[in-house]
Amino acid sequence: MGKQTIIPFGPQHPVLPEPLHLDLVVEDEKVIEAIPQIGFVHRGLEKLVETRDYQQFVYVAERICGICAFGHSMGYAETVERLMGVEVPERAQYLRVIWHELSRIHSHILWLGLAADAFGYESLFMHCWRLRERVLDIFQKTCGGRVILSVVKVGGVVRDIDVAQLKYILDVLEGLRAEYEQICRAFLKDTSVKNRTVGVGYISTEDALGLSMVGPFARASNVDYDVRSLGIGAYGQLSDFQPIVSSDGDCYARMEVRTREVVQSIEIIKEMILRMPQGPIAVDVKGAPADGAESSMVVEQPRGECYYYARGNGTKYLDRMRMRTPTSQNLAGMTVALAGCDLADVNTIILTIDPCISCTER
């Protein structure tokens, strides 16, 4: 038995886009235990709900994360709408799904680029981020912003997408899909990529369920759960939706699930555009949530299920707003995936979980 050593990993590390610290207990080259530590970028955004009224807080919610910004504004709005019994117009629900799925596409492609960079495939990283720019172009054309979109409000959305823009979205996605499938071949068929990912960071289905894992991280371990299958909002209008799962439970499976989810999102957007109903895009919301009223909601963010909670106090300011992000739910799974791995695989395993620490700390 070798000598045990603790290697500090992060919070500043080339492979980590955000500050996460791990104490890696290693014995020779094997990781015995990994203890995570966050808390470097806590911003107190949930506390801000006491001084921003429920309409203003949409803009705070979408600043929780620069990648799932739209999802957070949508999740927050849906929670408050539930709290106040607001019925959102159907067209607004369709528009929300389109922007949300576009967010998923750009998040997954961004992640694929980071993964490629982590295992030393820099040209693949550049191709991924080049494709991601096209999705940001769609955001710019339809919302005006590329990262912070500010199109959601409590009661609907503030901007419509006209017919010409809908056609533009379809054209861009069609072009993107052809190039994306070429890139996917490199990720899924290349031997050097497989060498770094197959059998690495394995999590069984039982562990994934027991550790309450969510998102592609859980689905790669054959957990058949995706919030979109609950049919909330316009997701309920989809002709068919099946979560994408893999039973391998390793880094390769997580990558495979995400690559397939991009194609699934493109199909969802196409269906939404073809079925888009006419009508208003928002309703006026007046009054304030009742004192002591509570509501909870879940949204499938690119990284997995995100839980939202709101409590009213009779004023236009909420008593409490809570976002439980997917990464905070997956930290326990990450420690299990890291236990027993080679030290050289730590960065790949952490990346395949796609941690978002800014989201987690809020």
Added chain:
Amino acid sequence: MTFQSQFVPLSIEELPALAVRCKDDGWRFVQMLAVAVEDGVNLVYSFMKDGVLVNHEIASVKPEDHVPSITDTFLAAFVFENEAHDLFGVQIDNIAIDFGGHFYAVSQTSPMTVISPAQKEAREKARKLAAAKAAKEAKAAKEGGEAKAQDGEDAELEAKLAAMDPEKAAKVRAAMAAKAAKAEGKEA
């Protein structure tokens, strides 16, 4: 499968048994959160199964209360339990990965329990307005009920008069009018 969410009350003593029961019955641990209320902190433990999200709520946990950790059943709860301790001052015993108050680097103890005077005042005002509105609605409902009862009596009298001999009915009407005029004169 459709989405439903509900809130149900829970006590501190019931928490460990609930966690074990949920795990055995296949419920997924979703999250745990704390809410600062006037008489302490509420803790909400959420579990989900088949699209049903159940939020179990422990009301008014005091700073001196000790809450058992559920990390022996659901390890994923360690993040939220450390957070509830650092931001709300909730004492949680036996957390599997316990940061001992150093999970978040915050300059103030239990920052999420601090309510600004302006916020407190706004909440008080909203409560008073809600109480006044409720009292007004209750009064209007009561008056509406009395008016309805009076209308009912008048209708009954009219029905009786209609059934009488017309001459006799006219005399009764004249007597009632004189009585009403006399009563009005007295009030004046």
